[in-house]
Amino acid sequence: MTEPALPTPGRTRFETELQVRPDDLDMMQHVHASRYLDYVLAARCDQMARGYGMGMEAFLARGLGWYTRVSHFEYHRPLRFGERFRVRTWIQEFFKDGVRVEFEILKAANGKLAASGWCHFTLVNLQTGRAMPLPAEVVAQYAV
């Protein structure tokens, strides 16, 4: 028996504007490399609710969560003290039990690319901690 085919997502790009906090800065006065993933996750949480119409709380209420399986970041231009930036993300591909999200982080002042990359997120049953196939409802909501 074959797996049901997964649709190709619509790859709609959503954007969230954020601002650098002083505690994000490192001793070089740039944002710590690790904070860019925090920014992507913050933007996804905003966009899950606002963009796809099914936010993190809706997953938690069903006993589901998302784990980061892979993260890949390319750092182009440092973000600095108090800087505003936009995190643009989209679902590039559905997997049986997850999604590949691609992103760009753009300086608000001039639109230049600060960082780009992708993450692979896996849907998990929070009781067991095991990956699980994307429910049809999730695919429908996130296929935009």
Place this chain on the structure above:
Amino acid sequence: MTEPALPTPGRTRFETELQVRPDDLDMMQHVHASRYLDYVLAARCDQMARGYGMGMEAFLARGLGWYTRVSHFEYHRPLRFGERFRVRTWIQEFFKDGVRVEFEILKAANGKLAASGWCHFTLVNLQTGRAMPLPAEVVAQYAV
């Protein structure tokens, strides 16, 4: 009816040695002021298990947790890149539903005081989020 009297704790001082991580540094190349509380909490978690013989996991297993009610920090000398330091803490006083923990953070190289202060921690029932009287078992274990 009167409350049962709480004992005066033995005020044994426990120490945990830690090291500054690069992500703890701010743009002045000092440890962020907020990280000192993270250091105190990390040291308490170590000392609850190792010093008092009843670690955080033992509380969680009983459905109990500790919330920080008040924190008071005085910053004396900045900790810097890669620096080692000792966090010395003790219970100064029992409350009906919590403890007052006092602490000193000392530079490992020369014993000089980097920070000092105190926290008031409240014991809570994690199901309800409400404060609860310290069980006799906890008082016994932590009265050293």
Place this chain on the structure above:
Amino acid sequence: MTEPALPTPGRTRFETELQVRPDDLDMMQHVHASRYLDYVLAARCDQMARGYGMGMEAFLARGLGWYTRVSHFEYHRPLRFGERFRVRTWIQEFFKDGVRVEFEILKAANGKLAASGWCHFTLVNLQTGRAMPLPAEVVAQYAV
């Protein structure tokens, strides 16, 4: 010879709205106690520029910085996943070489108090790391 008298500040209250990031949450699904200081510092940086008209960059350009000397936090109600909140701060008092800033952190949804407290910040010469008297220009700008 006597010190010149410091004025009583106008105690104008400034507000900055911020939002909880997922990386601010702890294992209890509340904001880490230490992040509230990060929020106060982020709000002050915003308000120094926007409220007092002399931002952190203006201090750095003069070789000056602000160190946190004391922080005192009372935690009233936990902030949670994605929650919006307002950080209200004001200068309660001038010292010869610093300021006492008081603050309230309010839940945006209902205006209830999440945390309150005060910090003592000291002005330092970044070359020497030594505290220095507040220049007249700073007192003038911050006396509102």
Place this chain on the structure above:
Amino acid sequence: MTEPALPTPGRTRFETELQVRPDDLDMMQHVHASRYLDYVLAARCDQMARGYGMGMEAFLARGLGWYTRVSHFEYHRPLRFGERFRVRTWIQEFFKDGVRVEFEILKAANGKLAASGWCHFTLVNLQTGRAMPLPAEVVAQYAV
């Protein structure tokens, strides 16, 4: 004229043992995905001094620093409350102006793999912020 050939590094593997701090945990009670990069950077700082004999301070004293150009993380098993782990890193390859560092993060209790991946770090002149060719001295010290 041709570039001088870069040696193949000896790929000696260095290890640093660290422990999860409570502030590293997320609302799932696992270490935040972003903290693994903080752990790798902390381990590299330790190993630069202890393993290669030329620590971060030696670079800063020459006006040099390292920027993270790319980070790639695969998350295998979550680290949890208070867990100890070893960060094993090695230089896989020299570039004209940087290094490719590969790493494994292993649970101390059983040696199982928590995360693995690689980073590309670029050497920069801190005055200009520009990448610069690895000095012969650095290549010699880091070729082990």
